[in-house]
Amino acid sequence: MRTDAQNRILDGAAAACLLAAFGVSLCIGRYPLGLSDILGALTGAEGMAAQVFWRLRLPRSLAVLVSGGALGVAGAVYQALLGNPLAAPDVVGVSGGATLGAAVMIVCFGGTGLAAGAFAGGLCALAAALLITRACGQRGTAGLVLSGILISALVKAGIMLLKTLADREGELAAIEFFTMGSFADITWRALPSLCGGVALGLAVLALLRRQIPLLSLGDAQAAALGVRVQPLRAAVLGGATLAVCAVSAHAGVIAFLPLIAPHAARLLLRGRSRGMLPLSFLLGALLLLGADIAARLIRGAELPVSVLTTALGVPMLVSLMVKGGRADA
Amino acid sequence: MLEVKALRAGYRGRQVLCGASLHVRPGELCALLGENGSGKSTLLRALCALVPAQYEVCSLEGRDLPGMSARQRALCAAYIPQRCDIDGGLTAEEVVLMGANARTPLLSGYAPAQREEARGCLARVGAQALAGRLMGTLSEGQRQLVVLARALMQRPRLFLLDEPDSALDLSRRYAMMDALRAAMGADCGALAVLHDAQLALSCCDRVFVLRDGQIACGLDLHAADEAQVNAAMALLGDGTRAVRVDGEWAVLGRKRTE
Numbered sequence: 001m002r003t004d005a006q007n008r009i010l011d012g013a014a015a016a017c018l019l020a021a022f023g024v025s026l027c028i029g030r031y032p033l034g035l036s037d038i039l040g041a042l043t044g045a046e047g048m049a050a051q052v053f054w055r056l057r058l059p060r061s062l063a064v065l066v067s068g069g070a071l072g073v074a075g076a077v078y079q080a081l082l083g084n085p086l087a088a089p090d091v092v093g094v095s096g097g098a099t100l101g102a103a104v105m106i107v108c109f110g111g112t113g114l115a116a117g118a119f120a121g122g123l124c125a126l127a128a129a130l131l132i133t134r135a136c137g138q139r140g141t142a143g144l145v146l147s148g149i150l151i152s153a154l155v156k157a158g159i160m161l162l163k164t165l166a167d168r169e170g171e172l173a174a175i176e177f178f179t180m181g182s183f184a185d186i187t188w189r190a191l192p193s194l195c196g197g198v199a200l201g202l203a204v205l206a207l208l209r210r211q212i213p214l215l216s217l218g219d220a221q222a223a224a225l226g227v228r229v230q231p232l233r234a235a236v237l238g239g240a241t242l243a244v245c246a247v248s249a250h251a252g253v254i255a256f257l258p259l260i261a262p263h264a265a266r267l268l269l270r271g272r273s274r275g276m277l278p279l280s281f282l283l284g285a286l287l288l289l290g291a292d293i294a295a296r297l298i299r300g301a302e303l304p305v306s307v308l309t310t311a312l313g314v315p316m317l318v319s320l321m322v323k324g325g326r327a328d329a
Numbered sequence: 330m331l332e333v334k335a336l337r338a339g340y341r342g343r344q345v346l347c348g349a350s351l352h353v354r355p356g357e358l359c360a361l362l363g364e365n366g367s368g369k370s371t372l373l374r375a376l377c378a379l380v381p382a383q384y385e386v387c388s389l390e391g392r393d394l395p396g397m398s399a400r401q402r403a404l405c406a407a408y409i410p411q412r413c414d415i416d417g418g419l420t421a422e423e424v425v426l427m428g429a430n431a432r433t434p435l436l437s438g439y440a441p442a443q444r445e446e447a448r449g450c451l452a453r454v455g456a457q458a459l460a461g462r463l464m465g466t467l468s469e470g471q472r473q474l475v476v477l478a479r480a481l482m483q484r485p486r487l488f489l490l491d492e493p494d495s496a497l498d499l500s501r502r503y504a505m506m507d508a509l510r511a512a513m514g515a516d517c518g519a520l521a522v523l524h525d526a527q528l529a530l531s532c533c534d535r536v537f538v539l540r541d542g543q544i545a546c547g548l549d550l551h552a553a554d555e556a557q558v559n560a561a562m563a564l565l566g567d568g569t570r571a572v573r574v575d576g577e578w579a580v581l582g583r584k585r586t587e
Contacts, residue, residue, distance in 0.1 A: 080416065207436050213419060214427055220379055220410040225483070226403030226431030266418065271463060273418030 007275040010268055014282035018065070021289040025061040026053070029296050033057065055187070063186040063194055064292045065285045067251055068261075070198040070243035072284020075258025076265065076276050077205060077240040080216040081233060082141045088258040089122075089244045092148035092237070096155035097125025098248035102178045103162040106171050115193065115249035118178070122245035123238075125151050130234055141218065180304030181254040183292055190250045197246025204239030205277065212236060213273065255306040257284055257291075260313040267320040287313060330355050330390050330518050331376075331487055338368075338375040338382035345371045346382075347542035353487070353518040353535075358510055360529035361522045362565060363539035369522040370411055372539065373489045377408045389487055403431035407480035411491040411522075413472070417465020421456065421475045422447050424464060428482025450478040454508045469496035477505060481512050488512075488519035495524065506532040526565060530558070530578035538564045550578075 002010065027033045029052070033041075037049035071089075078087040089095050101121020105114045132147040159175070166172040186194075205212070214227050215236060222229050247254065261284035265276055268283075291308035331353040339345040345368040353359050363369045375382035378395040387394050389405055397405075407428070415424055425447040426439050433439060451457050456474040464472060473496055480488060488509065494502045506528065513519055520537075523529045529536050530550065538546045538561050546561045553561075555573055562569045568583035 083414070083416075210430075210433070210438055211435070213416060213423070214430055216416045217427075218414055220374075220377075220408075221413055221415075223379065223399045224377060224403060224408040224410065225427050225479075226400040228399055269418075271418050271465060272420075273416055274420075274423065276418070 067247040068285035068288025069281035071257045072261030072280040074240040076262035076280040093125035093151035094122045098122035119245045119249040126241045178252040181252040181306040201239045201243030334386035336384040356515045357534045359535040360533040367539045406487040407483040407485035408489040421459040428479040450481040490521040527580040
């Protein structure tokens with residue numbers, strides 16, 4: 001187990017790595033920037049390098065950092081509240097809902113309002129799952145997971161329907177592209193709503209952080225300790241989902257990150273829960289920056305970021321698991 | 330202090346309790362006994378509004394217990410469910426601190442004084458050495474001590490305990506009952522579902538036996554004679570009886586059939 005002091009050192013180290021990755025992310029791309037270019041842009045120099053830096057590289061890197069952190073924290077919250085280490089936004093149908101929302105916008109409105117559709121779709125999926133849980137009097141997390149599976153199935157049917165209706169050239173490709181995630185099209189215009197949604201969601205979680213371990217105890221214990229379980233669980237899941245939806249709206253569905261960042265955090269914390277949320281934020285951001293850098297490094301067409309979050313995440317988690325296993329033995 | 334009259338509760342289509350009545354006085358440690366499935370846990374769950382219930386009276390110091398908000402109830406009654414799944418990544422101290430949740434404002438953290446109090450609660454159940462350990466590394470019995478400490482942390486008037494001793498070894502069971510008794514003092518009450526009739530007779534002031542959805546017998550152990558105790562024990566199963574040895578009750582099970 002880590003002590004609180006060790007936790008702080010761990011957070012500091014992760015933050016330092018994050019800063020370095022952010023720096024690298026600013027340099028890498030189709031138009032590589034050097035350190036002098038960036039310094040020049042920051043001190044008011046003009047020209048191509050400064051344009052690339054201000055218009056493309058900085059918003060993209062910021063968006064990746066914020067998104068990765070948001071997904072990491074959201075994953076940790078889902079896992080705690082649903083009492084399941086495999087829980088992620090897809091479990092309660094949020095990713096599917098966002099995809100459906102995006103697909104509706106792509107097929108019916110030619111792609112305008114895609115972000116709004118994805119955002120609303122994800123939140124509606126959570127709301128539907130919570131309502132079903134409530135309506136059938138199913139208390140506890142098992143009922144919520146079951147409702148989530150039902151919503152996911154329903155949403156999948158909707159997506160299939162829209163895919164058959166979509167035209168093969170443009171719309172179908174756009175839907176597929178959404179499900180693979182990408183930060184290639186991020187500009188400053190996306191940042192206010194992305195950062196706003198994430199900040200709002202994380203603020204809810206930060207305010208209610210003391211309730212998260214209480215909710216993880218399950219209904220009977222939480223209620224016995226004076227927790228109003230239903231509204232608080234909805235608020236905490238809502239906060240996490242708000243952050244996820246804000247990300248999905250602009251970058252599509254990013255696979256695996258909400259699952260893997262909290263696991264990495266847990267392994268680094270040697271099983272301790274305290275400090276999970278900040279470290280999940282740092283590791284999520286770090287991992288997504290790494291994936292996005294790799295996506296741009298590979299020559300030719302840019303790869304979807306989900307391919308890389310998975311390709312980077314799995315070996316990282318395996319190595320942590322192997323090390324953790326040895327430490328325990 | 331706890332007064333229950335004609336409590337009826339059950340699950341979909343199956344009535345488990347049909348008119349159970351009992352009372353717990355201040356300073357009294359009461360045992361709730363009964364065969365498996367007789368509704369002991371359901372009774373405690375009904376008091377905590379975890380199952381829907383109808384009743385004539387169900388009050389703690391004059392206030393309707395199931396009708397309170399979860400927070401109000403947590404301030405006056407500490408309920409320990411039968412199975413307590415707890416995130417293995419929390420330390421024992423962090424778990425005990427949760428007992429202070431109801432009297433801590435929703436958005437603020439725990440105060441340093443509360444951390445001190447949490448360590449004190451662990452010490453009162455003889456588990457001060459566990460304070461910094463992760464729950465995932467504790468044995469089932471150690472976890473039960475931590476959960477009892479969390480109940481103490483709630484500073485309740487009434488303890489409602491559902492088999493708090495099921496994973497404890499023999500000496501720890503008695504130590505737990507002693508710790509509970511010390512925590513109760515003269516003005517708190519406790520109602521504990523117990524499996525071990527011996528423990529109930531040795532440590533409790535009063536024994537309730539639940540059978541066919543009703544309290545078939547409520548026995549004041551300080552005033553009961555051998556015939557009455559044996560009548561209560563017989564409700565727990567054929568051939569169960571108690572004998573008095575050196576002023577203590579000893580429970581005997583069914584005779585061995587050769």
